[in-house]
Amino acid sequence: xxxxxxxxxxxxxxxxxxxxxxxxxxxxxxxxxxxxxxxxxxxxxxxxxxxxxxxxxxxxxxxxxxxxxxxxxxxxxxxxxxxxxxxxxxxxxxxxxxxxxxxxxxxxxxxxxxxxxxxxxxxxxxxxxxxxxxxxxxxxxxxxxxxxxxxxxxxxxxxxxxxxxxxxxxxxxxxxxxxxxxxxxxxxxxxxxxxxxxxxxxxxxxxxxxxxxxxxxxxxxxxxxxxxxxxxxxxxxxxxxxxxxxxxxxxxxxxxxxxxxxxxxxxxxxxxxxxxxxxxxxxxxxxxxxxxxxxxxxxxxxxxxxxxxxxxxxxxxxxxxxxxxxxxxxxxxxxxxxxxxxxxxxxxxxxxxxxxxxxxxxxxxxxxxxxxxxxxxxxxxxxxxxxxxxxxxxxxxxxxxxxxxxxxxxxxxxxxxxxxxxxxxxxxxxxxxxxxxxxxxxxxxxxxxxxxxxxxxxxxxxxxxxxxxxxxxxxxx
Amino acid sequence: xxxxxxxxxxxxxxxxxxxxxxxxxxxxxxxxxxxxxxxxxxxxxxxxxxxxxxxxxxxxxxxxxxxxxxxxxxxxxxxxxxxxxxxxxxxxxxxxxxxxxxxxxxxxxxxxxxxxxxxxxxxxxxxxxxxxxxxxxxxxxxxxxxxxxxxxxxxxxxxxxxxxxxxxxxxxxxxxxxxxxxxxxxxxxxxxxxxxxxxxxxxxxxxxxxxxxxxxxxxxxxxxxxxxxxxxxxxxxxxxxxxxxxxxxxxxxxxxxxxxxxxxxxxxxxxxxxxxxxxxxxxxxxxxxxxxxxxxxxxxxxxxxxxxxxxxxxxxxxxxxxxxxxxxxxxxxxxxxxxxxxxxxxxxxxxxxxxxxxxxxxxxxxxxxxxxxxxxxxxxxxxxxxxxxxxxxxxxxxxxxxxxxxxxxxxxxxxxxxxxxxxxxxxxxxxxxxxxxxxxxxxxxxxxxxxxxxxxxxxxxxxx
Numbered sequence: 001x002x003x004x005x006x007x008x009x010x011x012x013x014x015x016x017x018x019x020x021x022x023x024x025x026x027x028x029x030x031x032x033x034x035x036x037x038x039x040x041x042x043x044x045x046x047x048x049x050x051x052x053x054x055x056x057x058x059x060x061x062x063x064x065x066x067x068x069x070x071x072x073x074x075x076x077x078x079x080x081x082x083x084x085x086x087x088x089x090x091x092x093x094x095x096x097x098x099x100x101x102x103x104x105x106x107x108x109x110x111x112x113x114x115x116x117x118x119x120x121x122x123x124x125x126x127x128x129x130x131x132x133x134x135x136x137x138x139x140x141x142x143x144x145x146x147x148x149x150x151x152x153x154x155x156x157x158x159x160x161x162x163x164x165x166x167x168x169x170x171x172x173x174x175x176x177x178x179x180x181x182x183x184x185x186x187x188x189x190x191x192x193x194x195x196x197x198x199x200x201x202x203x204x205x206x207x208x209x210x211x212x213x214x215x216x217x218x219x220x221x222x223x224x225x226x227x228x229x230x231x232x233x234x235x236x237x238x239x240x241x242x243x244x245x246x247x248x249x250x251x252x253x254x255x256x257x258x259x260x261x262x263x264x265x266x267x268x269x270x271x272x273x274x275x276x277x278x279x280x281x282x283x284x285x286x287x288x289x290x291x292x293x294x295x296x297x298x299x300x301x302x303x304x305x306x307x308x309x310x311x312x313x314x315x316x317x318x319x320x321x322x323x324x325x326x327x328x329x330x331x332x333x334x335x336x337x338x339x340x341x342x343x344x345x346x347x348x349x350x351x352x353x354x355x356x357x358x359x360x361x362x363x364x365x366x367x368x369x370x371x372x373x374x375x376x377x378x379x380x381x382x383x384x385x386x387x388x389x390x391x392x393x394x395x396x397x398x399x400x401x402x403x404x405x406x407x408x409x410x411x412x413x414x415x416x417x418x419x420x421x422x423x424x425x426x427x428x429x430x431x432x433x434x435x436x437x438x439x440x441x442x443x444x445x446x447x448x449x450x451x452x453x454x455x456x457x458x459x460x461x462x463x464x465x466x467x468x469x470x471x472x473x474x475x476x477x
Numbered sequence: 478x479x480x481x482x483x484x485x486x487x488x489x490x491x492x493x494x495x496x497x498x499x500x501x502x503x504x505x506x507x508x509x510x511x512x513x514x515x516x517x518x519x520x521x522x523x524x525x526x527x528x529x530x531x532x533x534x535x536x537x538x539x540x541x542x543x544x545x546x547x548x549x550x551x552x553x554x555x556x557x558x559x560x561x562x563x564x565x566x567x568x569x570x571x572x573x574x575x576x577x578x579x580x581x582x583x584x585x586x587x588x589x590x591x592x593x594x595x596x597x598x599x600x601x602x603x604x605x606x607x608x609x610x611x612x613x614x615x616x617x618x619x620x621x622x623x624x625x626x627x628x629x630x631x632x633x634x635x636x637x638x639x640x641x642x643x644x645x646x647x648x649x650x651x652x653x654x655x656x657x658x659x660x661x662x663x664x665x666x667x668x669x670x671x672x673x674x675x676x677x678x679x680x681x682x683x684x685x686x687x688x689x690x691x692x693x694x695x696x697x698x699x700x701x702x703x704x705x706x707x708x709x710x711x712x713x714x715x716x717x718x719x720x721x722x723x724x725x726x727x728x729x730x731x732x733x734x735x736x737x738x739x740x741x742x743x744x745x746x747x748x749x750x751x752x753x754x755x756x757x758x759x760x761x762x763x764x765x766x767x768x769x770x771x772x773x774x775x776x777x778x779x780x781x782x783x784x785x786x787x788x789x790x791x792x793x794x795x796x797x798x799x800x801x802x803x804x805x806x807x808x809x810x811x812x813x814x815x816x817x818x819x820x821x822x823x824x825x826x827x828x829x830x831x832x833x834x835x836x837x838x839x840x841x842x843x844x845x846x847x848x849x850x851x852x853x854x855x856x857x858x859x860x861x862x863x864x865x866x867x868x869x870x871x872x873x874x875x876x877x878x879x880x881x882x883x884x885x886x887x888x889x890x891x892x893x894x895x896x897x898x899x900x901x902x903x904x905x906x907x908x909x910x911x912x913x914x915x916x917x918x919x920x921x922x923x924x925x926x927x928x929x930x931x932x933x934x935x936x937x938x939x940x941x
Contacts, residue, residue: 060933063793063865132852143900151900155892162888166881169861173868173877201874 002044003069003120004055006079009037010086010112017106027094030105034086034112041083045076045465056122064176064183065125073469075119077321077462078241078248081328082115085240088329092336092444093233096343098145104231107137111237118245124172124184127253128165131209134242135161142230150229157226160219164209171205175257189257196260203261206254207269213246214302216269217276227295232339235291239298240332244324247305251320255309266310270396273310274404277303281410285417290338290348293418294331297374300407301327307404308389316392321466322459323385326373326452330382333370333448337363340437341422345430350418355427359434364423366437366445371419373452375412381455384463478529478539479518480547480587487511488580495573501566508576509558515583516551519544535655536597543590545939546725546799550586550718553806554579557718559917560814561710568615568708575615578608582719589726594654595644595683598730602640602690605722606633609715613707625706632699636689643682650676672737680737684745687730690723693783694752697776701760704772709822712768713813716775721802724782728798735789746787747876753780758883761890768822770890771812774848777887778805781880784863787872794866796936801863803935804855804928808844811921814914815841820906827894828903834910838898840918845891847925850884855928860884862932 013033020026044052053071060066071079090108098104114134121127135158142154176184178192194202212219227235255262277300284296305323308316340363341356342348357364373380376387386408394401437445455462494507522528523544558565566572585605592598610633614626648654650673689696704712735742757777764770782801788794815837819826831838847856864877897903928935 059931062933062936129852136846136851140899143896151896155889155896158892159885159888163882163885166885167878170864170874170877170881173865174874176865177868 001055002040002048002052003071003079003116005040006037006044006083006116006120007069007113009033009040010109010116014106014109014113017109018102020102020105023097023101026101026105027090030109031087031090031094033109034083034090037112037116038083038087041079045071045080059123059126063125064179064181064185064188066123066183066185067126068122068185069117069120069126070122071120072122073466074248074252074321076465076469077325078119078244079116080465081244081325082112082119082241085236085328085332086112088332088444088448089233089236089240092332092441093236093339094440095438096231096233096339098231100144104141104145107141108233108237111137111141111234111242115237115241115245119248122186124176124186124189124253126184127249128169128172131168131245131249132165134245135165138230138234138238138242141234142226145231145234147229149225153222153225153229157222160212160222161209164212167205168209171202171209174202174205186252189253192257194258196264199258199261200264203254203258203265206257207250210246210249210254211306213249214243214306215246215299216303216306217272217279217299220276220280220299223299224292224295227298228289228291232335232342236332236335239295239335240328243298243302244328247302247309247320247324250306250309251317262310266312269310270307270393270400273303273307274400274407276300277307277404277407278410281407281414284414285410287414288350290341290350290418290422291335293350293414294334294338297411297414298327298331300411301331304386304389304393304404304407307400308392311392311396311400313392313395315388316395318463318466319385319388319392321469322462323382323389325462326381326385326455329448329451330370330373333366333445333452334374336441336445336448337367337370337437340441344435344437347430350421352428352430353422354425354431355423356431356434357423358427359431360436362442363437363445366442366449367423368419369449369452370445371415373456374415376408379453379456381452381459383456384459478531478533478537478591479522479527480515480544480551481537481584481591482529483515483518484580484584484587487515488577488584491573491577491580493573494576495571501572502563504573504576505558505562505566508579509555509562511576511580512551512555512558512583515580516548516555519547519551519587523548536594537588537591538593539591541939542795542799543725543729546590546722546802547587548938549799549803549806549935550590550722551583553718553721553803553810554583554714556807556917556921557714557810560810560914560921561713561817564710564814564817568710569617571615575612578612579714581608582714586718586722589722589729592726592729595647595730596654598726599640599644601726602723603637605719606637606690609633609711609719612711612714613703615711616708619706619708621706622708625703628706629699629703632689636686636696639682639689640686643679643684643686646675646679646682648679650679676737680734681745683730687723687727688749691720691727691779691782692776693749693779694756694776697753697756697779700776701769701772704775705766705769709768709813709817712772713810713817716771716813717806717809720775720779721782721806724779724785725798725802728786728795731786732790743787743873746783747873750780750783750787750876751879753777753783754880754883758886758890762886764890765824766822767816767824767827767894770824770894771809771816774887774890775809777883778848780883781860781863784867784872784880787876788863788866788870791866791870793862793869796939797859797862797866799939800855800928800932800936801859804847804859804925807921807925807928808847808854808856811918811925812841812844812848814918815844818907818910818914820908824893824897825903826905827897828901828905830898830903830905833905834907836915836918837907837910840922841898842895843922843925845895847929849888849891853926853929855925855932857929858932 117130280299287293376382588601616622692700761773785798847854
């Protein structure tokens with residue numbers, strides 16, 4: 001029942017939200033709904049018996065599709081991430097003004113429905129539905145409230161992902177025709193009569209869709225533009241949660257379904273991921289725009305997770321799940337800072353900033369902690385995640401681990417460069433009239449920073465949450 | 478049988494209603510009530526309550542499948558009259574005749590869903606087509622409308638000739654018009670024997686002329702000009718209900734006959750599907766007029782419907798074509814209804830519609846999403862069913878992948894309209910819009926979404 005509530009609450013909030021005209025009221029409404037969703041998720045995951053974690057209803061019996069949702073080990077982490085991110089995002093951007101605010105917040109809630117649905121679906125057709133449902137609100141959010149080049153950029157993003165989805169649909173159809181009981185259920189899909197050779201085609205049809213979403217080099221070209229042009233709250237959803245859809249989908253819908261093909265093609269995919277990491281890091285070093293820098297840095301981080309998924313191994317897969325959560329909240333923190341800088345100073349260009357530490361010391365402290373988390377320094381949450389990932393890669397192939405390690409060094413270079421250019425050095429013309437970050441953003445950032453350090457020191461809760469799912473996955477594999 | 482008789486009678490009733498009243502609203506209301514009556518008569522036959530019992534010597538055989546298609550077609554006509562009925566009365570002076578012609582077309586629809594022989598197919602196609610030639614040219618003082626009508630008539634007559642030729646050859650080869658054998662006319666000649674050349678030539682000609690009727694490439698050239706030139710209200714009718722009926726006839730007539738062509742059959746259908754999809758989708762990208770874009774999009778959608786032909790007798794494809802008819806008709810009727818209210822048919826004419834008329838923009842968006850096959854709308858399941866049918870029939874995978882990639886292309890041109898409505902500034906001029914019109918649009922949009930979540934809501938009627 002819990003997963004149904006997690007879909008239902010934001011859905012109702014979203015639909016009713018369209019009718020709210022007032023900025024503050026719309027924002028409050030969405031925040032309250034997202035907090036209720038968060039409470040439902042937390043109580044549901046930690047306090048409810050496992051019987052409450054599943055729900056199944058008939059949907060289209062004639063073709064074997066059912067409305068089957070579950071909070072299992074694989075989805076718990078990301079459901080939690082989605083549930084936590086939304087209130088953080090909405091509160092942090094509460095001071096942003098939007099034309100037609102009711103529609104904005106309603107679409108944000110609907111995007112949450114799509115995300116939750118992707119994570120809890122246990123039926124391939126239902127999964128496909130939610131996969132698209134997550135995309136449509138984001139398309140409208142970015143195209144209506146985005147930056148100058150929003151229409152073209154968002155459209156590119158949409159077409160890119162839609163082509164991927166359609167290919168996945170063909171893959172779903174092929175797998176479906178090979179299920180033993182003509183059903184879309186996940187359990188049937190993991191038990192098809194596809195031979196190892198026949199797996200190749202559906203494997204790639206699925207994988208391309210997910211690779212676009214993550215994105216994996218060379219399918220990443222939509223991402224920096226989309227992140228830059230989308231309104232910040234949407235960018236946070238995109239990079240904090242939505243890119244995890246791709247990673248999650250590989251764990252849920254590719255590895256258990258097509259184990260032979262995944263095994264056969266793991267090397268080229270890992271190499272592509274690592275190439276993408278280094279490539280994105282090198283580009284990030286050249287960026288002058290904070291948003292684009294974070295976007296490329298995000299590609300690098302996701303690349304590492306993608307590589308670790310295919311490298312396999314218990315530790316690696318656990319690391320991916322832990323890191324998906326950590327990266328989600330860390331990157332949201334960075335976007336909040338980028339948003340704050342842009343809102344108060346009117347620019348995102350590193351070359352125009354400088355000396356912000358003297359003008360806004362609180363912000364500077366928060367910025368530095370999140371920057372450290374972005375380089376995965378020990379005592380931050382990202383450290384434990386990346387450690388597990390590297391462990392997995394290292395066991396797979398030492399040279400690949402070494403190449404991936406280069407991008408971590410490059411990551412330190414561009415992140416510290418950013419910190420230096422924004423916070424330290426001469427106070428520039430733009431930053432002379434800088435003010436401290438607003439209260440909403442500040443408190444959200446403090447929450448995030450506390451989580452960063454707490455989970456860095458004691459990551460056990462996250463690791464526990466993922467353990468049974470990884471074991472289950474390895475059994476299937 | 479009910480549908481054929483009642484629709485023909487209603488056509489006559491409408492023709493004479495013009496004598497008793499000149500009030501356009503009354504005529505329109507009679508027509509709308511007439512469609513409901515027709516629907517009811519058809520439902521009665523479907524549920525074995527009442528039907529005219531006429532011995533047609535197996536020329537007409539009513540089956541639940543065909544009757545159900547009638548329901549969809551008449552339901553769509555009802556939606557069409559509710560949304561665009563008022564605009565039909567504005568086309569010209571002979572209001573009653575327009576409705577009469579529409580009922581004659583509906584009679585053709587009923588014949589095409591129940592014919593049981595090539596002769597009745599021919600009669601059905603003609604009853605369907607001839608009123609359309611007139612309706613296309615009904616905007617008498619508009620040169621484009623006249624041109625479209627003439628073009629349609631000449632090309633249509635030519636294709637009719639080709640069809641008749643094909644039927645004659647098939648008859649010559651077998652001495653039979655029927656589809657009585659389970660193998661169609663193939664069953665007439667000995668199974669091991671090579672089918673006679675006349676039969677093969679006949680069936681190829683029949684394929685060509687049916688392709689013309691459903692505007693499948695390479696016989697699509699009339700479509701953009703005719704759809705663009707005809708008064709928009711009638712384009713809406715032609716490109717939805719009529720097209721779906723043509724497609725159903727196409728599928729029914731080849732359901733049992735395709736084995737005559739042997740392996741060549743798949744080459745022909747593959748070619749038709751790929752060219753239709755390519756021509757429709759690629760050309761639609763370059764259109765500046767939304768009306769013309771919809772004409773090409775209707776070609777593209779025909780390409781998808783042809784997958785049901787490809788899948789032959791698969792159950793899921795047969796359901797798929799019904800769903801496709803419902804999904805495509807409701808979406809296209811609704812988008813045309815919005816288009817008619819706009820003075821400017823170009824893409825720029827849609828700029829800023831969301832601010833000025835949010836309901837119209839919303840309904841148009843749902844329709845466009847459905848046409849592009851986005852989940853949660855009826856269009857998704859329509860495409861899903863026909864593609865699944867083709868795959869199940871052992872369809873070539875490359876064909877399916879080409880189709881979905883071209884579906885992604887279709888997103889490009891459908892979404893340009895959404896972009897214009899929601900993301901661009903403008904002050905579109907519209908005809909006066911009534912509250913009832915908006916309510917009807919919302920109902921249609923809700924119908925599209927319900928079908929998109931739960932297609933069984935419609936399809937389960939097929940079985941009980």
